[in-house]
Amino acid sequence: MATNGKSMTQWRVEASELQAKGLTFDEIFTMIYRKYGTKFKSEASAKRTLWRYLHSADNPQNQGKTFEENVTEMKGAIRKKAERIKEREAIMMKAATDIIIDGVLDAIQEREHYVPKVFEVTHNVNYSEETIVLMISDIQAGTYITRESTGGLNEYNWEVLERQFDALYYGLEEIVLRHKMVAPINNLHVHLIGDIVEGWDIFKGQTHSIDHDIAHQLLDVVDLIADFLDRTRALFKHIHVVGVPGNHGRIGRRGENPHYVNYDYIVYKFVEKLLKNYPEFSWQVSESWWQVDTIYGYNFLMFHGDDIRGWQGIPYYGIDRAAKNYRELLELLGIRYDYMEIGHFHMPSELAGVTTEKFVNGCWPGGTVYSMKGLGAANTPIQKLFAVHPKQGVTYRYPIRLVVDKDKLDVSRRQERSKQ
Numbered sequence: 001m002a003t004n005g006k007s008m009t010q011w012r013v014e015a016s017e018l019q020a021k022g023l024t025f026d027e028i029f030t031m032i033y034r035k036y037g038t039k040f041k042s043e044a045s046a047k048r049t050l051w052r053y054l055h056s057a058d059n060p061q062n063q064g065k066t067f068e069e070n071v072t073e074m075k076g077a078i079r080k081k082a083e084r085i086k087e088r089e090a091i092m093m094k095a096a097t098d099i100i101i102d103g104v105l106d107a108i109q110e111r112e113h114y115v116p117k118v119f120e121v122t123h124n125v126n127y128s129e130e131t132i133v134l135m136i137s138d139i140q141a142g143t144y145i146t147r148e149s150t151g152g153l154n155e156y157n158w159e160v161l162e163r164q165f166d167a168l169y170y171g172l173e174e175i176v177l178r179h180k181m182v183a184p185i186n187n188l189h190v191h192l193i194g195d196i197v198e199g200w201d202i203f204k205g206q207t208h209s210i211d212h213d214i215a216h217q218l219l220d221v222v223d224l225i226a227d228f229l230d231r232t233r234a235l236f237k238h239i240h241v242v243g244v245p246g247n248h249g250r251i252g253r254r255g256e257n258p259h260y261v262n263y264d265y266i267v268y269k270f271v272e273k274l275l276k277n278y279p280e281f282s283w284q285v286s287e288s289w290w291q292v293d294t295i296y297g298y299n300f301l302m303f304h305g306d307d308i309r310g311w312q313g314i315p316y317y318g319i320d321r322a323a324k325n326y327r328e329l330l331e332l333l334g335i336r337y338d339y340m341e342i343g344h345f346h347m348p349s350e351l352a353g354v355t356t357e358k359f360v361n362g363c364w365p366g367g368t369v370y371s372m373k374g375l376g377a378a379n380t381p382i383q384k385l386f387a388v389h390p391k392q393g394v395t396y397r398y399p400i401r402l403v404v405d406k407d408k409l410d411v412s413r414r415q416e417r418s419k420q
């Protein structure tokens, strides 16, 4: 029989007959190749040719079938082939993985066992002295936040502030006594980074969110800071106090007066005067909005940070740009700073840089109506402490949480005060 003009070779005829008997492709191939193998270029090409023939329309077995039947059969054949390829790939993958695993296992077997060695402690057990830096900023003394107006989210007033100064001292004491067991600690550097007072005309309607007018913010916070510094003499031989002003203490509209016409500056000068008879203190307060404090040769640049533009949270790129700009600016004076400290953003952070680490202090009131209503942001009241090592620079750092139990506040005193 011949179709499509092709003459049917003998192997084709036999292959069709074997297929008609119901043999599988492999069985048919084995028998055909054994007999007619020499007619093909190779075993693989024989297999391909036979497979194509058996599925072609030339095969009498396929004749009489409908087009759809042939298509269905071809689909089955293609699927089978795809499965075989897939399986082969899986086998190869497994074999390749086994080779790698065997190689690693052999390499492990060949390695020598560890022989226990004796290591000597080379570190000098006489740890060198460290100096403590305490950042104080964003007290915003006079801030008044009620539970009622914040739906219970926060409460803040002068009594909370007084207790926070105790919490700050106890936190400092606990950390310093702990580390004094390891290394000598003699010096404290207090970095006052602005916004010590809340002010009263910094934003519209501010008088509704203060419980102390500006005169009493100033006078009373001076007492609190002086008391706090006085107490630190129990822990340190020498206390160096550095101060820069913030934006809340400015007097007049923005830009109306020189930047040092600022209540923060007055607070610092006032405290300095109060404590002038104590030989333990040294003071670094000037009309400048920035200061550099040097500890063991490391320079700490500080300024409040309100000139850094930001919207919601920490303006990382703004801080980074300010850091680079100040680096250039201070080159005019031949000062190269190692660490930068700012406040203002109420979000305690440590930002790493190539050569400069930046510390951002936290705040005292926590979430204000402004931050919570406007930005949905409330921060735990935190002030930053860190230690400076003569060789390592800044080493350990602690957040001191200024959390006080507000349920234990004297409510009658508070109500009396709010009536004033």
Ligand SMILES: [Mn+2]
Residues within 6 Å of the ligand: 195, 246, 247, 248, 304, 306, 343, 344, 345
């Ligand atoms: Mn500020």
